[in-house]
Amino acid sequence: MLGLIGKKIGMSQIFDENGLVVPVSVIKVGPCPVVLKKTEKSHGYNAVQLAFETIRPTKANLPKLGHFRKANLPPYRHLQEFRVDDPNEFEIGSFLDIGIFEGVEKVDITGKSKGKGFQGVMKRHGFHGGRKSHGGRGPRSPGSIGMAAYPGKVIKGKKLPGRMGHTTEHVKNLRIVDVDTENNLLLIKGAVPGARNTILRITVQQSTQKGLK
Amino acid sequence: MDILDQVSAGQQRDELPEFNVGDTVDLQVKVREGNNIRNQKFQGIVIQRRGSGGGETFTVRKVSQGIGVERVFPLHSPNLTSLKVIRRGQVKRAKLFYLRDLKGKAAKVKEKKK
Structure with a gap:
């Protein structure tokens, strides 16, 4: 299995086995029900659709209710797809x-970063x-943004001021410090994208997956 | 925030004696030398306590061979094998940074009257 959906709770710190302080991000992960299986035959690729965070049925619209009713589940707020080798392993x-993260x-981790304006x-x-x-x-100015009458325009892709943040960020190779199965908490060393309550997509490290195959 | 409290609560030590800024403390600190682990003594005056919860730290100052030495310890660090309060100090400040500028007799903290 490749990954799960989670929610950033915040940051804290813990002591490792040498007594050194490790900064950790606390993420509430799953449990995520399988809502839909996508196969090579039906959709052209193999994947499972997972859901996260239940909502009251009155909060969901009819298409959403219907989608979950097919899987015999209450409605959930978030849906995400994860590629798998064989969707038929899942029910x-x-x-x-x-x-699934134990021993990993x-x-x-993928998530929306904080918007900076x-x-x-x-x-x-x-x-x-x-x-x-x-x-x-001037102390914060970009300086020259181009040449003269030739080419007579600003080159495309020139780095200039503008909206920053609130983009989807992928962070690779984050170390798992602890897996708390009782409370569904994942402790990750260092920071993860976004503010508190950001929805995160957590997948097993890509290079590990390649090694497994 | 309760989840974060829960995470740090498992890390906290409750057996430590109560101590405040101005107290003289005797610490035994784990030191790793190659494969050996031994305890090192560090004795001095607590000049600051900061932070809260699992992240609380304190600073101990001592004067060693005429040179001031300060070390910052996480209060709940498992590397602190023992903490003993030797002397209670009477102070009027939360941070005793003024001790850094004083030498000899002037750099003393009055003992607390019982």
Whole structure:
């Protein structure tokens, strides 16, 4: 199995076996029911659709209710697909829980980063800015953005100020510090994208998967 | 936030004696030398306590051969094998950073009256 859906709870710290402090992100993971199986025959690829976080039936619209009724489940808020080798290993309506991460060393995590609003080039692209004095262009300015009459335009893709953040970010090779099966909590070393309550997609590290095959 | 409290609660030690800023403490700290682990003594005045929950730390200052040495310890660190309060200090501040600028007799903390 490849992954699960989770929710960022926040950050904390714990002591490792050497007594050193390890910063950890706490993620509430699953349990996620299998809602739909997609096969090569029916959809052209093999995958399972997992759900996360139940909602009251009055909160869901009819298409959503119907989709979950087919799997004999109450409606859930989030749906995501995970590619698998053989979807027939899974049963519709059965739950996958955090147990799949036991014995796994590293995971990849995908989530929406925090939105930063409209930002200048120094924060957004790491430019160095200009000189404060001696006729500099100003301490946070981008400087020249191109050449002269030839080419007579700004080259496409030029890094300029603009909206920063709130983009889907993939972070690879995050180390699992602890798997708490009782409370469905996953402790990951370091930071993960997004603010509290961000929905995260947690998959077993890609390189590990290749090794398994 | 309760989930985060729950995570850090499992890490916290409750058997430590109560101590405050100004107290003189005697610590035994685990030191790893190659494959050996031994205890090292560190004795000095607590000049600061900061943070809360599992992340709380404290700073101990001592003067060793005329040179001030300060070490910061996580309060709940498993590397602290023992913590003994030797002397209770009477202080009027939460942080005793003024001790850094004082030498000899002036760098003393009054003992707390019982």
